[in-house]
Amino acid sequence: MSTSSASKIDHPSLALTESYDEEIAPLLTTIDQIRNRIADIDTTIDLPAIVVIGEQSSGKSSVLEALSSIPLPRGGQHMTTKCPLELRMRRSSTWHASLECSGRLIRDNIPNAHDIGQHINHEQNRLTSNRDQISKQVLLLNIQAPWLPNLTLIDLPGIIQVTSKQQDSASVNIIEELIQEYLDKPSTIILAIIQACNDIETSAAIKYAKMFDPDGERTIGVLTKLDLVDRGAEQKLLEVFDNKRIPLKHGYLMVKCRTQEDIDNNIELSEALRKEEQFFSKSSKFQSVPIERRGCPSLARFLTRELVRNIKQSLPHLITDLRGKINNIEQQLRHLGIDDYTQLLLTNEARSRYLTDKLFAAMQLFRTEIHGVEEGAQVNNPLYAKRNELNQQFYKNMHNCKFENTQLIQLIKSAMIATQGPEPSDYILFRVTKTVCLNYIKAIRVPMEQYLSHMIERTNNVISNVINKVFHMRPNLLNQIRLMHETLEQQLKSECHNELELMLEMEESFVYADNPLYKETLKRIKRIHQQNSHDALTTTIVQSARTPYTTTNVSTNSITTSLKRTNGAMSEDNDDDLDEEFSPPVKISRPNNSSTNRSSSFWSNLWPTSRQDIPENLTSDTNDIRSSSEYVSSSRPVILPATTNVVNDNTIDEEIIDYKIRILTMQDIICQRIILTFPQRIEYQLVRKQFSQLDLQSSILSSTSLEKLEYLMAHHPETERRQNDLINKRKIYDETIKELQNLEQQQSNSNTA
Known part of the structure; x- marks a missing residue:
């Protein structure tokens, strides 16, 4: 069939009245354009559609051939439909056909209708690697001709009841997934193809239709292969047709398409439509079936009306659904750092202000978070x-x-x-x-x-x-x-x-430092020592001095005397004032001092009476007697070796206790001073x-060039990609809503007229 001769062939018209076609054509075309636009970005949009399901060899392809007058692939021993086929038919004064897949044009201006099946089969084999397997890729066949109805159908691969050697369980699963994806949408009209010669209760098409449309609200039953109905079974078939067995809201229609014998004999589709009409008019079994419910032309008109009605009813819901998707996109964009994507399309000056505001907002948030931590404002800071x-x-x-x-x-x-x-x-x-x-x-x-x-x-x-x-x-x-x-x-x-x-x-x-803090701390520590039991204090001192020295018991009387005495003899009247008055350090007897007393308990044992009594490590050589400055530079305190027995049992006297108290005082003062000041600083x-x-420093970033702002405010490449995808979706949804609103307005004006 050539381009020049296609319109001259006498095809029975499958279209409705010319005026009605002119009315519905823009509606169907707009929905198809929307389907094209969103096919690659969102498959969840519930666009009105008629989806054809049926078992393999149920006559599904024959019905589509009859509706389109286009020969479709025949499988013979192999699978016929290997992927979803969207068949868009439009009434036009000229012939035109094209085949697409995933937005890619495969063939355009196909001159001969008989070649279409070959092109479809070739593309299906490419998608499935020449195997009897199923692909989810959608083939789109656009055809225009004078005899065609304004109708769009989506044909799904035939339901596999029993797998063959070439068909695996994966194909069964993919078909079930496709059925769920398409039939689960509320705006989908289910066209269930059922062999009239089989029991309807066992029909796989009815089973899946009931699964997604349990009340039969959007299912249309089509009974095929009427010529194969056994004698005596016609009455049961008529009960099905009359909605008595499995009722459907839209009921059932009957068609008789080309048989395999007709195909083998090269019976044209136009001739097959005439034979179909003769079958119903001459058959005593099905003569009572209403004309509008029998034959492919009636089916085409019925489907067109239902699709148009479904589109009109779905427009408000579809617009609401798209607005919800836009709101979701806006939330995602805000999460990705874009509050208003239209700001990205501004002039340089406006964009500079926009980016500066965004940077300022980010810096302000940063400062708020930082100061919140600094001031301890957060719970569980x-x-x-x-x-x-x-x-x-x-x-x-x-x-x-x-x-x-x-x-x-x-x-x-x-x-x-x-x-x-x-x-x-x-x-x-x-x-x-x-x-x-x-x-x-x-x-x-x-x-x-x-x-x-x-x-x-x-x-x-x-x-x-x-x-x-x-x-x-x-x-x-x-x-x-x-x-x-x-x-x-x-x-x-x-x-x-x-x-x-x-x-x-x-x-x-x-x-x-001889200051009030020192004096007060000294008093406090002396008071603590006085309040301790004398026996406990004595035991502690003796135990602490046991190694490497030999110790003797120190009387509590001598310790008490040491804590009370001053440089000279202390007046008995001042004994009670020890805690209130600062007690000057005790007078230490030194061997080289004119005021020394050689009988002093510590120094008399520490300082030997003759040169030969001095241990080798304590000679008078100035290098051996380390000064305090040398001691400070040492990494460890000066400790006498255990072998140096210069301190005898009576060396622990009141002078050491006095030293100890004063050193504890200084330790306490140093410790408190560091604890109070170091963490704070x-x-x-x-x-x-x-x-x-x-x-x-962060506030300085706000004063920068547009180029620098663009660089600083750029997102991660993956984030940028996601942003662009979302922005593209947003634009498409906006355009789609406008088109749907225009359709609503047109329908409203048409109803008013």
Whole structure:
């Protein structure tokens, strides 16, 4: 059939009246255009359609051939329909045919109708690799001719009841998925093709139709192969036709299409339509069937009316559905950082303002998040919860660094040996106290460094989380803020370490201070020692001095006397005022001092009476007698070897107790001072100062060029792709809504006229 001769062949008209066709043609064309437009972006849109289902060899292809007057593929021993076929028929004064697949034009201007089946078969084999398998790809056949109805049908592959050697279970599953995808949409009219010679209760087409349309509201039954009905079975078939067996709202129609014998004898489709009419007019069995319910021309007109009615009814619902999809797209775009996609189409000046506003909003959100963390505004604040935990641990670690009895007494004795000389006793007291306290200052470096390290780590983690949370959709801006943070972090980290060194240096420089804080703390610690039981205190001192020295019991009377005495004899009237008045240091008897008393319990045993009695490691050589400055530079305190037996059983006297109390006082003051000031200064550097600097530096980004703004505000490539896909969908949905609204308006005007 050539282009020039196609319209001259005498085809029985399958169309309705010319005026009606002119009315419905724009409606059907618009729906087809919408289907084309959204086919690749959204298969869930419920567009009105007529979907044809039936078992293999049910006569489904023959019905479509009769409706379109186009020879379709014949399978013979093989599967006929291997993929969905959308058949768009339009009444036109000229012949035109084209075949498409997934928006790709396969053949255009097909000159001969008999070649169409060959092209369809070739494309199906390409999609299925020449196997009897099923593809979900949709073939679109557009045909125009003077005799065609304005009708669109979607033909699904035939339902497989029993698989052959060439057909596998996967094909059965794909067919079921296709049936569900198309029939599950409320606007789909189900055209169920049923062999009249089979029991309708066993029809697979009816089974699937009932599955998705249980009340039969949108199912149309078509009875085929009437000539194969056994004698005596006509009455049962008429009961089906009369809606008595399985009722359907739209009822049933009867058709008699070309048989295989007609095909083998090359009976033309136009001739087959005439033979069909003769069959019904001459058959005594089916003569009573109404004309509008029998024959392919009647079926074509019936389907056209139902499709048009369905389209008109579906327009409001379809518009609402599309608006819902637009709202969903807008939510997704907002999640991807686009509040209004139309802003992307602005002029440079307007776009610069838009991007600046977006950048400002992002910076404002960043500052809000940062200050929320800084001020502790958030519930379960991640920074302050950890900070409190770190402060508690720092407090414990600082106190754990204090020297206990055994260690402290050992340090005191070592310091007394290292600082012996002709100096006055007050100066000796200062040197011993400073020497021991410097050991404590060295010890507290570890918890201070640990606290600083943990605070740096935690603060940086919190800030990094905020940065990622706010800027994760814009990688360039994220990297810019990260770089800003890393630079500032290194700077403040260095300043914090300098702060630590400065505080330790200050403590080392001013270990001993005769001030009210010292006096009050000294009174408190003396009071604690006085309140302790004398036996417990004595036991503690003896145990702490046991290694490496040999100790003897110290009477509680001598300890009490030591705690009370001053440089001279203490007046008995002042005994009760010990807790209120500052007690000056005890007078220490030194061997080289004119005021020394060789019988002093400590020095008489510590300082030998002759040169030969001095241990080798305690000679008078100045290199062996380490000064306090040498001791400070040492990494560990001066400890006498266990073999040096210069301290006898009576060396633990009231002087050591007095040293111990004063050193405990200084330890306590240093500990409190560090605990109170160090965390506060570190928090200021790492939190307050860092947050304010980030706030200041990030605000500068707002004053930049459009090119820089475009770079900073760019999204991740994958995000950009998703944004573009969503924006494209949004545009298509907008256009579709406008077209549907125009259709509604046209229908309204038509009804009014």
